[in-house]
Amino acid sequence: MIVNANSYVSGRVISTDICIIGAGPVGIALALEFKGSGVRVLLVESGGFERSKLLQTVNRAELIGDPYQQPEYTRRRQFGGTSWRWNNADTRPQQPGVRYMPLDSIDFEPREWIPHSGWPFDRASLATYFERAHQFAKLGPYAYSADAWSGPDLQPLQFKGDTLESGAYQFTGYGIYTERREEFEQAENITLLHDATALEISSDDGGTNVTGLLLRSTGGNDFRVSARVVIVAGGGIENARLLLLSRSKQAKGLGNQHDVVGRYFMDHPFYSQGLWIPTDRTIFDRLNYYDTRQVDNYTVLGRLHLSPAVMRREQLRNFSLILYPRRPHTMTAAHNSFMVLWEAATKARRIPKGLTRHATTMLTGLSHLIPLAQQRLNKAYYYHDLEEGGWSTLPNKSALFNAVEIMGQIEQTPHRENRVTLGTSKDSFGQPRPRIYWYFREDDKESIRRARQLITQEFALSGLGKVTWPEALYKNPGTHHHMGSTRMGVDPTMSVVDEDCRVHGITNLYIAGSSVFPTGGYANPTLTAVALAFKLADHLKQTLGVVPQVTANR
Ligand SMILES: Cc1cc2nc3c(=O)[nH]c(=O)nc-3n(C[C@H](O)[C@H](O)[C@H](O)COP(=O)(O)OP(=O)(O)OC[C@H]3O[C@@H](n4cnc5c(N)ncnc54)[C@H](O)[C@@H]3O)c2cc1C
16 A cells, blocks of 8 residues: 555644655565555555655765765655666666675674674574575575686686685666556555655654654655554665654654664775786687676676785775776876866766866867777777676677776774764754765775785786776775664673664664665675664564465565
């Protein structure tokens, strides 16, 4: 059933068994797990089915620290949540879809060189939930090793040392979550209540039980939900913010008796322009494994990452590499400046920083740009098209390419002072905006510098060629993967939720999403967040005494 909250009059009270706040990928997957179970589920969503400019401003945060992307633009308030941003032109629509992989096994381990690391369970114990997440997202088999995706013509690189290993990403199309509206229309025991923003979670005087929510419709009517169980699934910033906003009975916010809510916030900084100049250009005929390609109708992309052995020995954070063959001339300053100006003109549609500098660099490097323009006119493969995949099918690659660009995501340490708090400015509901303190700290910088050295040495030792790195340690501060602000752990003084995602000290309040990750590795987080949602669904079914269904709800 689908209901628009604007049809409710002020003061109304809605009663349900489970109330889930947020219809993004995580809330949608979680709610549909209860289809046909007999449990009454209310899925509350701030937005509707279209993008609303006004609601987007509710995501605006006060940003403090190193430059960080504004969530007003990287989060979406709408049924389907931020998966709508996966469709946005800014995310390069020519890419093959959404990238998935589970966090690596080592990401779950307590690593004595990374303060506050360690999940309460290992990755293997989530295997069945990852498999269910795969079915839900219509992915291929739950397999991410190089062995699973290599073949006679698809061989990963062979290294002499133990610094690097190969693995794979999988992709699905964009509509996996946004196109599930019909399932909610048909589900008798699930109500999707849209245009309803949760302003506060209500609790009893002691703050040990939650009783429901205070909500406001987009039209401005206030009403309440009374629920046996409340699950917050509003995304990696809003989850912390809503606990902090729930302070009628607990002055510091729900679950925040030890001042942990909002702390240890992390993202995955993204770097590009690492450059590998192969010694032997015939290598381009043997790099197919690292192209985006179809295997048994599934889309996969080969990647490299630091080996667990080297991370342990050198005390490093996790680090990933994706390889893109490049043409001569594309790795020049003139081409970089051209790309900055091109993207400013065609995508951002605003004057870029350093306009004069970039224009001068471009003009003085015309000798590099003219051959590229000629290739473009001849409809030859060009810069961005390579990320769509398919370069490995081109003929005569050793003449076509001379360099490989290396890019990838990096693990960020959970730092107590990187955090989400309440700011001083207010959103359109009159609520304090989130304030994000985000700093990229020295231990993370040091880890990147050392990882780069080791990778350069490994390529040289293996006779593969020369690898160099740009001066900047990262290009983007994050990949919009908001993690850690309601972290999981066994110690209530150091974490917000327990291994069942239940808020410490509160019997019936749970958190779903990447905000519960105590560490985040470099993997795109949605697959792990959805797997944890299925684990939570099983826990709640057991707690509420739901009889298991024979038919799968997928
Ligand atoms: C450009 C871009 C590309 C990305 N690419 C990838 C990728 O390739 N792979 C990957 O794994 N991840 C990717 N991500 C990250 C991914 O989008 C998130 O991990 C995922 O959306 C998190 O799902 P979620 O349901 O927890 O939160 P969200 O998707 O943010 O959804 C939260 C929902 O909760 C609602 N909500 C929030 N607060 C309230 C409230 N108080 N009351 C009611 N409703 C509320 C919001 O309106 C929203 O609909 C990308 C993100 C961006 C921006």
